[in-house]
Amino acid sequence: MLEQPLFGRRLKQLRTERGLSQAALAGEGMSTGYLSRLESGARQPTARAVEHLAAQLGVPASAFEEAAANSLARALAVAASAGTDETAVAVESALGGEGDQDPLLRWQGLWLVAQWRRRRGEHAKERELLLELVRLGDELGLPELSARGQTQLARCLRACGEIGPAGEAGAAAYRLARENGLPVADVAASLLALVSVETEAGRLGEARAHADELTALTQGRTDTLWAESLWTAAAVRVRQGDLDSAQGLLAQALERFSSAENLLLWVRLRVAAARLHVRKAPPELDRAEQYAEQAEASLVYVDIPALGHEVTALKAEIAFLGGRFADARTLLDRVRGADAKTTYRDRVRLDMLDSRLLIVEGREDEGLARMRELAEEAQAAASIDLAADIWRTLAEALAQARGAAGPRA
Incomplete structure (x- = not known):
C-alpha cells in the first residue's frame, strides 16, 4: 500500500525531475488542488489517482513505492549495520542527492557523517554538516x-x-x-x-x-x-x-x-594524565612517559590518525623537557610531515614546541617572534586560557635567553 507522506515526496520528486508544473501533471483527469494535497501528504492516494498520475508521468505505479527505499534510507540502513568508512561515504553521497528527503532521515545522515568527519579530525567539514544539522533540528521542533x-x-x-x-x-x-x-x-x-x-x-x-x-x-x-x-x-x-x-x-x-567500555576514551584519559604530569613543577617526566607509552601501545586498536599525531606531539614535548632536543625535533617533524589534522589548541601546541626548539637551536629571535604571534592569535580568537599559557611560556623563554646572554654592558 502506498502511504503518506512517502508517496507525496516521491510524486513531487518525479514531477520536478520532468520539469512539470502541478497543473500540467494533473491534466484533465485531476484537480490541481487535489494534486497539491497529495504532494503535501494531506490526502491518501486512491488506486484511480495512482493510475492517472503514473500514466501522466510515463512510469509504472511501482515507481511511487521507491520512496520507501530511497537512497538515503538504504545508505543509513547499511551504515547502521556496518559502520565503515565506505558506508559513511555512501551516506554523505546520498545526502547530496536530488529530490526531497525525509527531514528525520536527513538529520540522522548528517549526524552520522559529522561524527565520522570528527573521528578523522576533519573539523572544517564537520562544522558545515553540523550547521545544517542544527538548522534542521530547529525546523523539526x-x-x-x-x-x-x-x-x-x-x-x-x-x-x-x-x-x-x-x-x-x-x-x-x-x-x-x-x-x-x-x-x-x-x-x-x-x-x-x-x-x-x-x-x-x-x-x-x-x-x-x-x-x-x-x-x-x-x-x-x-x-x-x-x-x-x-x-x-x-x-x-x-x-x-x-x-x-x-x-x-x-x-x-x-x-x-575499563578499556572494554570505550577504548578511545581510555587512551585519551592517559594522554590527559601524561599532560598533567608534564605541567607539574618540576615536571614528572617518568610518569608522563609511562602514560604516553600506554596510550601509544593502544593506538593500533584505535584507527584515528589525529589521536596518533597528538600522542607523538606529547612525546616530543616530554623529550624537550627532558633535554633530549634532537629527539624532540625528530618527533615534531614526524607529526608535521604527516599532514596532521589537529584541533586549534593542538596545532598551537605544535607551533609552541617548534618555537622553543628554534630558541634552543640558536634561532632565538625567530622563536620568540613566533611565540608573540601565537599569543596574539589566541587572544584574538578569545582563547584566553591558551593565550595566557603562551604569554607565560614566552616570559620564561625571554628570562632564560637573557640569563644565558649574561649581563649587558
Whole structure:
C-alpha cells in the first residue's frame, strides 16, 4: 500500500525531475488542488489517482513505492549495520542527492557523517554538516535533536578555535536540555561541551561551577559519561592550578574505567594524565612517559590518525623537557610531515614546541617572534586560557635567553 507522506515526496520528486508544473501533471483527469494535497501528504492516494498520475508521468505505479527505499534510507540502513568508512561515504553521497528527503532521515545522515568527519579530525567539514544539522533540528521542533546538534556544534567550534560561537552553542544546548527536561545523558553532554568552552575562554569560575554540577549529575556511574565528567572537571582544576585535586579526579577514572567500555576514551584519559604530569613543577617526566607509552601501545586498536599525531606531539614535548632536543625535533617533524589534522589548541601546541626548539637551536629571535604571534592569535580568537599559557611560556623563554646572554654592558 502506498502511504503518506512517502508517496507525496516521491510524486513531487518525479514531477520536478520532468520539469512539470502541478497543473500540467494533473491534466484533465485531476484537480490541481487535489494534486497539491497529495504532494503535501494531506490526502491518501486512491488506486484511480495512482493510475492517472503514473500514466501522466510515463512510469509504472511501482515507481511511487521507491520512496520507501530511497537512497538515503538504504545508505543509513547499511551504515547502521556496518559502520565503515565506505558506508559513511555512501551516506554523505546520498545526502547530496536530488529530490526531497525525509527531514528525520536527513538529520540522522548528517549526524552520522559529522561524527565520522570528527573521528578523522576533519573539523572544517564537520562544522558545515553540523550547521545544517542544527538548522534542521530547529525546523523539526524536537528539543532532543536541537540540544544534541548544539552540543556537537559547540565541541566542533571549540576544536576549530572559534571560542565565542562555541560558547553560544554550548549555552544553547544546556538551556534546551534543562528547560525541556531532557534525560541526564543530554544534560551531561551539554555540560561537557559548555565547561570545555568556558575553560578555554578563561571563565574558570563558571567552568568550575558547571563542572561540579556535572560530576554531581553523573555520581554513582562508572560508564563513559562518568569518566568524561571526571576528565573535564580535572581539566578545569588544572587551569586553576589545583593540580593535586585534578590528579585525584583523573586517578578515579584511570583506575575504574575499563578499556572494554570505550577504548578511545581510555587512551585519551592517559594522554590527559601524561599532560598533567608534564605541567607539574618540576615536571614528572617518568610518569608522563609511562602514560604516553600506554596510550601509544593502544593506538593500533584505535584507527584515528589525529589521536596518533597528538600522542607523538606529547612525546616530543616530554623529550624537550627532558633535554633530549634532537629527539624532540625528530618527533615534531614526524607529526608535521604527516599532514596532521589537529584541533586549534593542538596545532598551537605544535607551533609552541617548534618555537622553543628554534630558541634552543640558536634561532632565538625567530622563536620568540613566533611565540608573540601565537599569543596574539589566541587572544584574538578569545582563547584566553591558551593565550595566557603562551604569554607565560614566552616570559620564561625571554628570562632564560637573557640569563644565558649574561649581563649587558
